[in-house]
Amino acid sequence: xxxxxxxxxxxxxxxxxxxxxxxxxxxxxxxxxxxxxxxxxxxxxxxxxxxxxxxxxxxxxxxxxxxxxxxxxxxxxxxxxxxxxxxxxxxxxxxxxxxxxxxxxxxxxxxxxxxxxxxxxxxxxxxxxxxxxxxxxxxxxxxxxxxxxxxxxxxxxxxxxxxxxxxxxxxxxxxxxxxxxxxxxxxxxxxxxxxxxxxxxxxxxxxxxxxxxxxxxxxxxxxxxxxxxxxxxxxxxxxxxxxxxxxxxxxxxxxxxxxxxxxxxxxxxxxxxxxxxxxx
Amino acid sequence: xxxxxxxxxxxxxxxxxxxxxxxxxxxxxxxxxxxxxxxxxxxxxxxxxxxxxxxxxxxxxxxxxxxxxxxxxxxxxxxxxxxxxxxxxxxxxxxxxxxxxxxxxxxxxxxxxxxxxxxxxxxxxxxxxxxxxxxxxxxxxxxxxxxxxxxxxxxxxxxxxxxxxxxxxxxxxxxxxxxxxxxxxxxxxxxxxxxxxxxxxxxxxxxxxxxxxxxxxxxxxxxxxxxxxxxxxxxxxxxxxxxxxxxxxxxxxxxxxxxxxxxxxxxxxxxxxxxxxxxxxxxx
Numbered sequence: 280x281x282x283x284x285x286x287x288x289x290x291x292x293x294x295x296x297x298x299x300x301x302x303x304x305x306x307x308x309x310x311x312x313x314x315x316x317x318x319x320x321x322x323x324x325x326x327x328x329x330x331x332x333x334x335x336x337x338x339x340x341x342x343x344x345x346x347x348x349x350x351x352x353x354x355x356x357x358x359x360x361x362x363x364x365x366x367x368x369x370x371x372x373x374x375x376x377x378x379x380x381x382x383x384x385x386x387x388x389x390x391x392x393x394x395x396x397x398x399x400x401x402x403x404x405x406x407x408x409x410x411x412x413x414x415x416x417x418x419x420x421x422x423x424x425x426x427x428x429x430x431x432x433x434x435x436x437x438x439x440x441x442x443x444x445x446x447x448x449x450x451x452x453x454x455x456x457x458x459x460x461x462x463x464x465x466x467x468x469x470x471x472x473x474x475x476x477x478x479x480x481x482x483x484x485x486x487x488x489x490x491x492x493x494x495x496x497x498x499x500x501x502x503x504x505x506x507x508x509x510x511x512x513x514x515x516x517x518x519x520x521x522x523x524x525x526x527x528x529x530x531x532x533x534x535x536x537x538x539x540x541x542x543x544x545x546x547x548x549x550x551x552x553x554x555x556x557x558x559x
Numbered sequence: 560x561x562x563x564x565x566x567x568x569x570x571x572x573x574x575x576x577x578x579x580x581x582x583x584x585x586x587x588x589x590x591x592x593x594x595x596x597x598x599x600x601x602x603x604x605x606x607x608x609x610x611x612x613x614x615x616x617x618x619x620x621x622x623x624x625x626x627x628x629x630x631x632x633x634x635x636x637x638x639x640x641x642x643x644x645x646x647x648x649x650x651x652x653x654x655x656x657x658x659x660x661x662x663x664x665x666x667x668x669x670x671x672x673x674x675x676x677x678x679x680x681x682x683x684x685x686x687x688x689x690x691x692x693x694x695x696x697x698x699x700x701x702x703x704x705x706x707x708x709x710x711x712x713x714x715x716x717x718x719x720x721x722x723x724x725x726x727x728x729x730x731x732x733x734x735x736x737x738x739x740x741x742x743x744x745x746x747x748x749x750x751x752x753x754x755x756x757x758x759x760x761x762x763x764x765x766x767x768x769x770x771x772x773x774x775x776x777x778x779x780x781x782x783x784x785x786x787x788x789x790x791x792x793x794x795x796x797x798x799x800x801x802x803x804x805x806x807x808x809x810x811x812x813x814x815x816x817x818x819x820x821x822x823x824x825x826x827x828x829x830x831x832x833x834x835x836x837x838x839x840x841x842x843x
Contacts (some may be wrong), residue, residue, distance in 0.1 A: 400772035402793035407578035509661035535658035
């Protein structure tokens, strides 16, 4: 019934608030970019217009890439995120299929407990997990992160995939069973091809979750060469009282860009993952 | 099934139990602890910093969640209208939620800088204030600053998930309502809100859980300071357990969060059940 609302009214009730939201939500990113390219004299001056860069410089980026361990952190983050995502997806596919289709007793309760596991926040788990990591002698290794990230990825991915598997008609599987396919063949040849969108959603979501993970990486790793980007930027680039805002912002920018770019390619999948994960 | 079960048992259920157990011991890093019963909890209950952290956590969660809900619902309603570039806008809105929180928190840290804050600069130039605001130096300023950062991060999540809920409401309800002469406010109050309640409950449960256990924003922006005025339970337990080395004490703080979380989950779960029953759903 939009035609009933006049244009001036629409501008005031819809466009102005919307523009306000967008400006506030995007400003920190704009600020990151501006700060990245600003020379120090402009950064530390109250004169002139701070919203724009007069003499853009690449010095901060150069410092970040060549004088710090930033490339290492980037590589670690990629490695850990990708491995953890694949392990979690593999385990989740099997778990979700078993819960949804193998009619074993109490499968409903297992499903519920998966959901509850998904609600357990990392900030409760990091202390005991740290104790486990020490005991397994994995402290300060990439493996510590690769093994702990699935604790929050698997419940989430399983929950999401259960929803997808549920939507696949069971008749397809019955046909395959009659044709003599084994459970594994059904899973690989029938279910998985049909669940590709779900797999992509879960994968993208899991990847961004592990890329953004902070508290485990902060707790389980202490040497610079195994740190991930968020932890590295926060702990290593902040030195004493003099803050190198330029390179800090450059680090934040380059740490955010990969997920932002990936996300922009798969927006629909990401949103369906987000909303699917919240659905009861 | 097996790989998931093994990983979850080893790295989720076991630590959860271990965490609770550690809360009752005096374990230190690298040394297994003795069972000390309720000693940790007794100490923490009388500890001024812990009391302050509990207050901060409740305050932070309450204020941030209410504002996130109001702004998120508003944004969702705006995005649900016919507007140009709808898909692009929806994509852009989610950006704060998907980039690493620790990194956007650094941006906020810089925005809140006491000498070069862009907010202060703008306000001074506009003539609204005359001195730069010390955002992170004063307890209450710092509290509201981190709450603002939390809201910035959380609104997109609330908005996008509520938007998904809004899109499932059939337009014919609105047609019927407007034929009956309902004003836009009445349409919102008697059509949108009741139909949206289940998803609101779920989204807000998630939002409250995430806010209550927040760690990254505080750790990066203030590290709990000034004078512990922004310490949350999660940051305090990190400080005591990892930086301070008293695993047992930290674990006790973390364990103390569990009852609150359970209360929130149960509240929303039973709220939903009751609603379903009122609307003629079967007893479960």
